[in-house]
Amino acid sequence: MTAETLTTIAGADATDANAAGADAGTAGSSAVRGELVRVLFGDDHRAAHGPWRTLLTTEPFRRRSDLAPDAQLRLAYGRLRTLNSTLDSAFRLAADPVALANMHEWLSPVDTTLTTVAGIHYNLFLGSLLDHDGDVRRDLSAFADLTRIGTFLCTELDHGNDATALETTADYDRARDGFLLRTPHAGAQKFMPNTSTAGGPKSGVVAARLLVDGRDLGVFLFLTALTGAEGPLPGVRVRLLPRRMGSAVDHCLTSFDGVFVPRAALLSGAQGRLDAEGAFTSEVVNRRSRFLLSIGRVTAGKLSMSASAVGSVRAALAVAVRHGSHRLIGGVRASERVPVMAHRSHYAPLAGALATAYAMTLLHRTVLRAWTEYDRTERDRTVHDRTERDRTVRDRTGVAGRVEAERLVAVAKAWITWEARVVITQCRERCGAQGLLENNGLAALVTGIEGAITAEGDNIAIHAKAAAGMVSGHRPPRPPADPAGRELTDPVFLRELLAAVECVELDRARAGMRAAAPGDALGRWNAGASAALRAATAHAQLRAAEAVAAAADALPPGSATGELLHTLGRLFALERIAPHGGDLLNEGFMAGRHISELPAETDRLAARVAGQAQMLTGAFDLPDEWLADVPVTDAGYASAYDDPEGPWHRSAVEARW
Template identity: 60%
Template sequence: MTVPANNADSPSVNDLLTAVLFGPNFRQEHGFWRRLLTTEPFRRPGGGTPDERLALSYHRLRILNNALDSGARVAADPRALSALHEWLGPVDPALTTVAGIHYNLFLGSLLDHDADTPRDLSDFLALRRVGTFLCTEVAHGNDAAAIETTATYDRERDGFVLHTPHAGAQKFMPNTSPAGGPKSGVVAARLLADGADHGVFLFLAPLTDAHRALPGVRVRRLPARMGSPVDHCLTSFDRCFVPRDALLSGQQGRIGDDGRFRSHVPNRRRRFLASIGRVTPGKLSMSACAVGSARVTLAIAVRYAGHRMISASRAARQVPVYAHRTHHGPLAGAMATVYAMSLLHRRALDRWEAAPDSDRDEAERLVAVAKGWITWQARDVIVECRERCGAQGLLENNGMTELLTGIEGAITAEGDNLAVHAKAAAEMLFSATEQETPPDEGPGDLADPAFLGRLCAAVEELWFARARERMSAAPPGDPLGRWNAASPAALRGVEAHAYRQADEAYAEAAARLPEGGAHARLAELRRLFALRWIDRNSGSLLAAGRLTADQAASLPDALEEAVAVVAEHTPSLVETFALPERLMSDWPIAGPRYADVYDDPEGPWHRGRRTGLRGRAAEFRQPVCRSRRRPLREKVAALGTKGVLLAYWGTASVLARWFEKPQVDADESVHPKA
């Protein structure tokens, strides 16, 4: 297991690559969360009903909160929010959901607004009340600017009346039930004052006590959602009154002491976007959750592939299933993709944090593109890894099915991926101008990373050029028809933009590494990543003259060579994920003795021992704490050769199989729950 060393004089290859994945401040940004998930309260539970698992998630939320210096500090730090999702997402998706809502969408919204008149947050910081966020409605999801819940200003009572006018305006899928304790919510509603609609704003409203919804609030549990249990509900308001300071005010608008509405933002849509600014760090959090989940799933699949033995071409010999190209090829490709996902996530986070106001829109678009691309890639990686584990991968105790359903939630959360990418496609299409074809730089070489990078850029250019052509050819006077003609190609252009950004992130990371093993490993991963994408688009590149016929013909061989190189190092690259062994031991197939989980103490293979030696034979086979298992040779020495042979009747073949079993070093042993 790799943790970046403090010794900067001689960092190992794995240390350097871990820093590539997590950034230079691994211990500061990730150390707390990495340690937290190895503590006993966060170990994977065995079974339990959905309600019991939900209660455990809220219990863990309080343990987490008590371990923090300040929940407000986490809410104000997008890197801390991302790290929370990156490490806890693969362990407890339900906890990650309620924690992300509480710290980012709820607390973050309160902290971002009301800077002039800060409110008392002590109940929320101490989790005496859990925060939630109510924006999406039954009839309004990606078009949240059109939500219909109203907040009408009442001059006489100097406050707002929250009301749900019809069934389609019910708030959809916030965790608003009394489960987990009393709840308050930040509610997106249309502010009506002085007979005018001023647009969508956020309002703080108490929702439940420890047992039921409060007067004026109606909460109904939705049907069970696929995946980890969260108390998603339908929430509505029946003329629920909240005081004037419930409005989260700011530059976008406020109600003054005179009862009049004022705003420095004249555009109602921009007021809405200012109110829901927390959606951007939410997108970063979804990307982080997807990256963490893909890493864990890939690590499990690679380790299992090394432990699972199958017959080789000669029946007497066995090899790990990973030895087969059909098995290790997809996992090598997944490794190149997971590195690309990690690097693109860091790139989007860095740019968004550092962007000046003039570049804010472009930085937020990169965050949105990265969120869609990363979560889609994570689903592909997780599905591939699950399949590589066969039936074992379908069992809940091996973790993959929960991560697969969890990633489906990330694909939809903070804006459905397709809608998010469609918005980015329109912005990039309408703001783009025809680019001049770069001067001919020669035929290029598929072994040259710079040439592969130019091809990645060319794919993006080709798809957007095709989208512009289709839009120009569409009949005028029909904006929707013109967009429909261009959108498929424009969406391919957004996908290509994500690939180009990931390839550039690879290049920047490689440039920061010294020559040596780590640089070579990263170059190999980058080459495989780029070649797979170029192979998918080889027809378009060939038609545009960006690839020669010989290069297109040689792509399959180049791809196979890249797969072979990466596959050789994939088992060791798993170590660069810095996943604690204590965490990995919670997924049985991640360990070499995964079959022990299925042992049956009453099975016939445990019977038939000679009566006089029953006790000693039982001692030999008795399950013990796996972290303290003695190597087989020590057990044999303790029993003596004669005792072993008597305990296992005529067991020469049995002993041979035992000696062939891989042994686990003391510091790599499986740690049981205390």
């Protein structure tokens, strides 16, 4: 697709489109593409992302869309073993949140079932064992070589986001120096762990309420063998749940009937320890805090869910842009055939989606880096040290403490996965009926993103918690309310407007809560909740825009790549500012002329981005082998549906007879 086609059909500004370098085949565009790859994946992208990318090119990971659910599940566990065989150390992967996120980023577009079981095994299961292995040196070799697969049993049928209220119990048996795991009623069954016999024998870390001499000490994790070669072990009951949409994972209901585990099964640490005499000690007074410390791996899981979303979005866009560029339809004149991508009604949403994809990827990188650096500096500190430091010190990652760091991870996870749903749905729609066919991959991405939205904390719950924390403890600087002489072409001005949206919504939330009836905590929250949730979304959007700007500013002044990133950043910001124009005008942050100019400026930027769509998706660096397995990405996609017995294969003479 050329800039001229866009100009003729969609009325784009030819100067702007050409200035963006719409011909993706030029040497200059090749250099820009290479720089964009480094911007998206880092200077060490071949070391950090290369192994996962290469895995997608190998035969075991080539696309299979013709399998029944049971076969898909067997394939996923087989791929897990293949993946594990390529690792230099399963423990090193489990201990590295960056590597875990990268794994999710590349595997999600290929096999959501594999991504789910791999994330559970390496992060939630093996990671929890490594994090809480200070008191007991366990032999974990069976989990490293997948003699036993690990799973994670936390959520219960009656308790999901209120996991501190879990009802599975672990009653300390002094005579046997161990614990008896029990499921007291149907609502306490563990909900959705992959505990079937598929894939081989399994063990799990089970969240259960620790009872010592009848005293409830809070919820802890216990290492528990669940199944063997012949099925569930004595006292363990496993029942398959109905199939989950978009996934072949063996989600189950799991319950316990007096299952005995030794004292060493307790994953202990600062959250609590039980000595040889059965005496309990903890560095943490609050039972809720003990539980959150026990399941700390959920934070790395949120980062991995964000990674799954950005990887899936980039894959969906690569498919949609390729299809839109070679799918020809009738033009203005009867004899004319033009790419569907030439129509503004088609390319504008994809251009906005491309801007979003770059923003969410760079936000994910920023949040992952901040959390990793924060966690590294804090890992060896005591709980008391962490608490004191949270109150007094802002470290080099830009977050003041653990609470703020975890809040940023949660806000990013919710926003990225929600935005991913929107983008992937747009991409599916722009491929028409082809996008509904499983062999083109988009259908799996549409349903797969729903899992990321729910996993490691439902988005609504973690978003609401983060929003409440922002209302009580986040007071960002208010940008100047002086729009005179400011232009929508200024990226700094646009970021100030995003910051203003956050401030306006926080003010609205606090005002609503102050006006609520005293003594009604729920009523007070409800009075400010809507604005608070919008403030949290605005915060994520601002941080994403800042991440794009930082990437652009890190490049040499006048760089074509930097200018393209600023174009993406401006388009991203304008699309987020538009719904808040009334508030921004009313509060004095925008002038009336800005409101009038915004639609035309958005259209102009969309045309520029669309002119670069092939190069922008090329920088996603998806392997040719992966794209080759998606028929709709090829200009000759009709050949995938050719009928060798069709009449068009007969000669003209044969056809007449």
